[in-house]
Amino acid sequence: MKVAAQQPAPLSGAPGVPRHVAIIMDGNGRWAKARRLPRIAGHKQGVEAVRRVARAARELGIEALTLYAFSSENWRRPETEVRDLMGLLRHFLASELDELISEGVILRVIGDYTKMAPDLVRMIDDAVARTAGNPGPVLVIALNYGSQAEIVAAARTLARDVADGTLAPDAIDEARFAGALATRDLPPLDLMIRTSGEQRLSNFLLWQAAYAELVFVDTLWPDFDGKCLAAALEQYGMRERRFGGL
Numbered sequence: 001m002k003v004a005a006q007q008p009a010p011l012s013g014a015p016g017v018p019r020h021v022a023i024i025m026d027g028n029g030r031w032a033k034a035r036r037l038p039r040i041a042g043h044k045q046g047v048e049a050v051r052r053v054a055r056a057a058r059e060l061g062i063e064a065l066t067l068y069a070f071s072s073e074n075w076r077r078p079e080t081e082v083r084d085l086m087g088l089l090r091h092f093l094a095s096e097l098d099e100l101i102s103e104g105v106i107l108r109v110i111g112d113y114t115k116m117a118p119d120l121v122r123m124i125d126d127a128v129a130r131t132a133g134n135p136g137p138v139l140v141i142a143l144n145y146g147s148q149a150e151i152v153a154a155a156r157t158l159a160r161d162v163a164d165g166t167l168a169p170d171a172i173d174e175a176r177f178a179g180a181l182a183t184r185d186l187p188p189l190d191l192m193i194r195t196s197g198e199q200r201l202s203n204f205l206l207w208q209a210a211y212a213e214l215v216f217v218d219t220l221w222p223d224f225d226g227k228c229l230a231a232a233l234e235q236y237g238m239r240e241r242r243f244g245g246l
């Protein structure tokens with residue numbers, strides 16, 4: 001009898017596994033402060049957590065992982081911290097691209113990243129283009145992202161189509177609106193996690209979170225790992241999702 005090679009079972013789509021998980025990675029500064037280190041040290045460890053968690057998400061069979069790396073409000077931070085964060089992003093893209101390609105990951109960016117430094121924009125465009133043909137899963141990085149701005153942009157796109165005469169106002173429904181958002185070709189958001197004990201959405205995926213389960217954990221982002229992600233998935237698995245029904 002021929003014995004089939006031991007292949008890891010494809011987890012994607014497995015019952016109880018959310019298809020799309022988003023994370024508000026919070027607490028880098030507090031992690032550093034607790035160790036009397038500069039804030040950049042917390043962000044550096046935050047990047048290590050990104051690596052760990054992206055890997056764990058792939059192993060768990062999550063189809064799309066969306067990470068809030070830089071909000072449109074984060075420009076208000078001191079110039080040095082913004083510069084440090086941009087440097088870490090450059091480093092992440094340069095050092096991680098080969099692994100993302102070899103793992104079949106599709107890298108996507110949401111948010112107006114074109115407002116970032118031209119060399120970073122080129123790096124992002126290159127990484128996105130080089131991973132676009134991969135089979136997936138999808139790693140989405142939110143950069144210069146704000147959900148209200150995303151919703152306004154979608155409304156503007158639809159308004160233009162109406163003004164052009166290519167769209168009837170009555171044809172605008174939830175599906176059409178969702179189709180004008182940056183997340184249009186991603187699976188519906190199932191689970192939103194925020195680390196560090198804060199309990200708010202901070203202008204992240206407001207439309208998409210309409211029926212998402214929310215999990216808030218006290219762990220600071222630099223300490224978050226695959227086990228923490230698995231624990232959040234366990235909480236998600238215990239929730240009864242009714243989508244407004246009974």
Ligand code: FPP
Binds near residue numbers: 027031046069092
């Ligand atoms: C929140 O912690 C974290 C951020 C604003 C930045 C998140 C960025 C990273 C994890 C690194 C870059 C990401 C990638 C994808 C390479 P905070 O500084 O607000 O922490 P605090 O609330 O404790 O001060």
